[in-house]
Amino acid sequence: MTNAHAKPTLRVDDVACFFDVSPSWFDRTVMRKPQRTLKAVDGLSFVIPRGTTFSIVGESGCGKSTLARMVVGLYQPTRGTLSFADGSGRDGFVRTQMIFQDPFASLNPRWRVGAIIAEPIKQMALRPSGVETQARVRQLLETVGLSGQDSNRYPHEFSGGQRQRISIARALAAEPEFLVCDEPTSALDVSVQAQILNLLKDLQRELGLTYLFISHNLAAVRHVSDRVAVMYLGRIVEEAATDEIFERPQHPYTRFLLDTVPNLDRPNRDRMQATVDLPSPIDPPPGCAYNPRCPLATDICRTAAPESHPVGGSLVRCHHAIA
Amino acid sequence: MSVETQTTKTPDAPRFARLRAFLDGDLAHGFFRTPSAVISALVLLVIALTAIAAPLLSPQNPYDLTQLYLDKAELPPIWLADGEAPYLLGTDVQGRDIFSAILYGSRISLMIGFASVIVSVLIGITVGLTSGYIGGRLDNFLMRVGDLVLSIPTLLVAILVSAIFRQLLPVSLRDAFTPVILTTSIAITSWVQYARIVRASTMVEARKEYVLAARILQLPSSKIMVSHILPNVMTAVLVTATLNLGLAILAEATLSFLGVGMPVTQPSLGTLIRIGNQYFFSGSWWVVLFPALQLSLIILAVNLLGDWLRDALNPKLR
Numbered sequence: 199m200t201n202a203h204a205k206p207t208l209r210v211d212d213v214a215c216f217f218d219v220s221p222s223w224f225d226r227t228v229m230r231k232p233q234r235t236l237k238a239v240d241g242l243s244f245v246i247p248r249g250t251t252f253s254i255v256g257e258s259g260c261g262k263s264t265l266a267r268m269v270v271g272l273y274q275p276t277r278g279t280l281s282f283a284d285g286s287g288r289d290g291f292v293r294t295q296m297i298f299q300d301p302f303a304s305l306n307p308r309w310r311v312g313a314i315i316a317e318p319i320k321q322m323a324l325r326p327s328g329v330e331t332q333a334r335v336r337q338l339l340e341t342v343g344l345s346g347q348d349s350n351r352y353p354h355e356f357s358g359g360q361r362q363r364i365s366i367a368r369a370l371a372a373e374p375e376f377l378v379c380d381e382p383t384s385a386l387d388v389s390v391q392a393q394i395l396n397l398l399k400d401l402q403r404e405l406g407l408t409y410l411f412i413s414h415n416l417a418a419v420r421h422v423s424d425r426v427a428v429m430y431l432g433r434i435v436e437e438a439a440t441d442e443i444f445e446r447p448q449h450p451y452t453r454f455l456l457d458t459v460p461n462l463d464r465p466n467r468d469r470m471q472a473t474v475d476l477p478s479p480i481d482p483p484p485g486c487a488y489n490p491r492c493p494l495a496t497d498i499c500r501t502a503a504p505e506s507h508p509v510g511g512s513l514v515r516c517h518h519a520i521a
Numbered sequence: 522m523s524v525e526t527q528t529t530k531t532p533d534a535p536r537f538a539r540l541r542a543f544l545d546g547d548l549a550h551g552f553f554r555t556p557s558a559v560i561s562a563l564v565l566l567v568i569a570l571t572a573i574a575a576p577l578l579s580p581q582n583p584y585d586l587t588q589l590y591l592d593k594a595e596l597p598p599i600w601l602a603d604g605e606a607p608y609l610l611g612t613d614v615q616g617r618d619i620f621s622a623i624l625y626g627s628r629i630s631l632m633i634g635f636a637s638v639i640v641s642v643l644i645g646i647t648v649g650l651t652s653g654y655i656g657g658r659l660d661n662f663l664m665r666v667g668d669l670v671l672s673i674p675t676l677l678v679a680i681l682v683s684a685i686f687r688q689l690l691p692v693s694l695r696d697a698f699t700p701v702i703l704t705t706s707i708a709i710t711s712w713v714q715y716a717r718i719v720r721a722s723t724m725v726e727a728r729k730e731y732v733l734a735a736r737i738l739q740l741p742s743s744k745i746m747v748s749h750i751l752p753n754v755m756t757a758v759l760v761t762a763t764l765n766l767g768l769a770i771l772a773e774a775t776l777s778f779l780g781v782g783m784p785v786t787q788p789s790l791g792t793l794i795r796i797g798n799q800y801f802f803s804g805s806w807w808v809v810l811f812p813a814l815q816l817s818l819i820i821l822a823v824n825l826l827g828d829w830l831r832d833a834l835n836p837k838l839r
Contacts (some may be wrong), residue, residue, distance in 0.1 A: 303729040368734065
């Protein structure tokens with residue numbers, strides 16, 4: 199499906215996003231409090247080829263959602279560039295849409311489902327008349343496995359999984375080429391998660407979509423991804439093809455994440471414990487950001503930040519991962 | 522949510538379905554089970570209808586000086602010894618029928634009350650949405666203006682505003698514009714409350730993902746505020762507006778009582794109470810009592826209705 203000659207859908211080059219979380223001007227002047235910066239994302243680089251799924255995994259607060267919001271244009275990167283392939287969207291780039299985490303907050307409770315899905319069509323003038331817009335809304339509802347009749351109902355009449363389907367229909371209404379899925383299954387029951395993931399995979403096959411898939415659910419990531427990047431405190435610590443990263447994890451953090459997944463064959467096994475909480479991205483530890491938690495940490499990890507380098511088939515940011 | 526309920530609904534009659542859904546809903550159900558809400562709604566309805574139909578119901582037009590007879594002045598209510606036929610609740614010192622004056626006065630009081638609530642809600646929604654959605658320095662500026670307005674006593678601002686407006690207008694126009702001036706001065710002092718409520722709810726809604734979805738579509742901010750956020754913050758506004766309707770009517774009555782409101786030639790309830798107050802100790806108690814009763818009844822009904830609405834729309838009290 200991937201065309202080696204085509205420009206990748208998205209090329210992210212050394213992107214960073216900082217937030218100013220300083221105390222007020224008064225506190226800084228009178229109380230001598232320092233300025234503070236939250237480095238939510240600090241130097242990400244990766245490439246998403248057309249028609250593939252690139253996944254980002256990592257725990258809460260590692261900058262996954264900030265990245266998603268930069269990709270869809272809600273935040274401006276502080277540094278670096280996001281270059282999109284040419285397409286039918288704004289400024290001639292690929293049309294990008296987003297699927298959100300919380301299906302109970304992502305649909306306006308006062309709008310009928312039909313109006314919610316019709317909004318992108320109307321805003322982008324994708325259909326010439328109201329009748330055709332309505333027909334397209336019904337078609338989209340059927341594409342995501344709901345009934346065309348549902349367009350007259352309100353979001354509160356649906357379950358979480360059905361709402362996520364509506365959310366997907368709204369994203370598809372804009373006829374996107376690139377979909378950013380920000381933890382699309384984390385608020386759903388396990389049985390429903392599989393349905394939504396399979397729907398996303400079917401849509402990718404039928405419509406040739408490219409996905410940026412953000413999740414902390416490793417099983418979901420393995421199911422849908424072509425390539426996976428593990429994020430820790432605003433940086434990618436390991437990036438590899440899906441099988442590579444799950445079979446031969448190189449970075450100690452990746453190994454730790456994989457170790458936390460429950461295993462039916464080995465219940466109640468001894469797991470590595472996270473002895474230290476996630477450090478604050480306002481005040482990251484010196485050297486390798488993972489060193490306070492890392493079982494392999496040595497002196498060099500506490501002083502020098504490791505660069506990303508190839509180890510086997512993976513790109514790893516660790517002093518102790520040697521090819 | 523089942524298939525059965527889906528098929529019983531006719532999708533082609535959304536307007537009818539909406540009415541039926543409302544009557545089936547919690548709000549209507551709770552309303553008919555709350556006697557105080559039903560009674561106060563009925564009382565308000567009767568008062569509003571009689572006020573609107575005042576020219577048809579009242580035996581005398583209190584604005585028309587040719588219909589006032591000085592020999593009929595200070596007649597007591599009809600059931601007392603000296604009472605006379607069309608003057609149901611007696612007359613005042615100028616021969617004005619109290620019943621007619623109350624109907625016409627309620628009309629003015631309700632009109633100014635409603636108008637000032639509508640104007641202040643409009644100002645409050647505009648300021649609150651802008652403040653909460655745009656944020657930053659604009660938010661700071663607008664909220665400090667609001668603080669400033671709140672830091673001066675309401676009545677003082679209203680007296681000042683109406684005094685300034687009255688001085689600016691030529692004498693011939695003053696009486697005609699008095700309702701507008703009163704509406705404006707009450708609205709100027711009461712929009713801050715709505716602005717604060719709307720701002721707080723807007724800040725909550727603006728972070729929700731449905732607003733992000735609209736922003737990704739590059740909808741203009743004004744459209745996001747009006748069509749996405751506003752419908753989700755209206756509940757709180759509606760409750761406050763109902764409760765404030767009583768306050769607005771009272772504010773008008775107070776201004777008129779103090780002599781800066783409606784003139785004696787077009788009396789509102791407040792003006793009638795002021796006139797009556799002067800003759801209270803000379804024995805004409807009916808001139809002050811009946812307008813005051815009507816005013817209390819309106820305020821009580823509005824407040825009971827507002828209390829019910831606040832409880833009914835508060836999800837925590839369900």
